[in-house]
Amino acid sequence: MLNNELLSFLKEEFKNNTLNLLPEAYGGGKIFTDPLIGVAKASDSIFQKYKELLGTEHLNPLEMWLANDQDYVSTSELSVISIVFPFTEKIRKEGNNFISLPKITLPAEIYTIARNYGNEFKREIVKKAINFFEIEEYKATSGLLSDAYSIIMKKKFYTTWSERYIAFAAGLGTLGLHEGLITDVGCNIRLASIITNAPLEVTSRKSDEPYANCLYFAKGLCKECAKKCPINAITDKGYNKIKCNKYRMKIARKAIPRYSSILKSESRRVNWKLNEDTYIVGCELCQFGVQCTDKNPMQREFMDYF
16 A cells, blocks of 8 residues: 555654754764554545645645646646644653743754754655655645745744644644644654655544544543743633734744754745745744643543543
């Protein structure tokens, strides 16, 4: 089955690709452990719902396919593959060592570096996955590499291709109170996706409830992510994305000068304007030392703890 062939190919890349390594100053170990993949059909009606939920500029798979100069095909001929990049146990454990500074809390240094370096590895994996399909004489493309991909910062804050929502559509997990995707290997992950006309088997969603894997929404328990957030962007009323992003930018202003000698630069579009040679760092304080860091806490094997 082509799904299994792709997963085996990706596992080898995750194991052997030197871009999946921390700098020697941080031990030189792996950034990500073995990947997960999920597949959704482009014809799934959920992709149209995302335009209502996220914003009208969010592209469905066919729109992204065409935006990348692919020939027109029926949505029934296209599949979307979501790839989960789980951070290693070392990064997840040491990532809980936040840096407390006057008026700001920074993520652990190892996480900032791992997330930054991991972005290049993600792009490499997407390119290699596209090549994998082309060798098999299928066509493939990606939102991550597309000029049509942009962060939208208007009245709302979202992207034209949300990897989290693509992963939800592909059955890889559901959202948490922190709005991160809780997969079977936890929420402390990165995501990427491929659109292809290759014949792949769909991985069905275990639940269409968007917060089914979250202890708070499912059982009224936990809220550990809210306690981790230094600006109360996460409450029992939900997640304030605007407030979170403002703090993320505050972190960037502090962290980038701190680590600029080792960070890798990249490009991204904001409101479709290309910003080149920029350093991208994250926050994700809410994803460390919580019940869903490295697992889906709603899986039966973990429920005896609650």
